[in-house]
Amino acid sequence: MSPLNTIHLHRIFDYLDKNGNGFVSVDDLMLLLERIGINVKRVELEQLVGKTTLDSIDFLFFYQSLMIKGNNNDDIVYKVEGEDEILERDLREAFRVFDLNEDGFISCEELQIALSKLGLWDERCGQDCKHMIGVYDSNSDGLLDFDEFKDMMLLTFQT
Known part of the structure; x- marks a missing residue:
C-alpha cells in the first residue's frame, strides 16, 4: 500500500475543498505544501498547475504529473534537462x-x-x-x- 494512493488523494482534495464547491485553489495547494514543509512561490505553482483552480480530476493529474512517467517499456518518457x-x-x-x-x-x-x-x-x-x-x-x-x-x-x- 502506498502512502498516497487515489483514495488518499481524494481525501486530501476533500480536505482542501473547505467550501465544498468541487475546486481547490492554488492558494489551497500552497498552504498544503507549506504545511508539509515545501516552500514554493505562488507564481511557480501557478505555472506548474496552469490554472487558478483544480477540480478533483485535475488535482489527481497534477499530483501524478509531479511523478516521473514511464518505465522500461515503450511508454512515453518525459525528459527534461537535469x-x-x-x-x-x-x-x-x-x-x-x-x-x-x-x-x-x-x-x-x-x-x-x-x-x-x-x-x-x-x-x-x-x-x-x-x-x-x-x-x-x-x-x-x-x-x-x-x-x-x-x-x-x-x-x-x-x-
Missing part, C-alpha cells in the same frame, strides 16, 4: 518531510505523524504503517532509509 538531479532533490525534500528526527530513517511513528499532518491517518492505518514500511524495507530493519524510500516512490508512481 531531470535526474531534480528528481533526486525532490525525493530528498520529500524524505525530509517524513524523517522528522533527521536521523536518516523513516520509522513507523514518523510515517504516522506525517500522514496525520496530511489528514491521511486514521486508526485503521496502524497496522498498515508497518506493512507500508515492510514492503520496501530491503534490509528488514523496520525503517526506511533514503534509498528504500526512493525505490518506494519510483516503483509506486510508475505507470
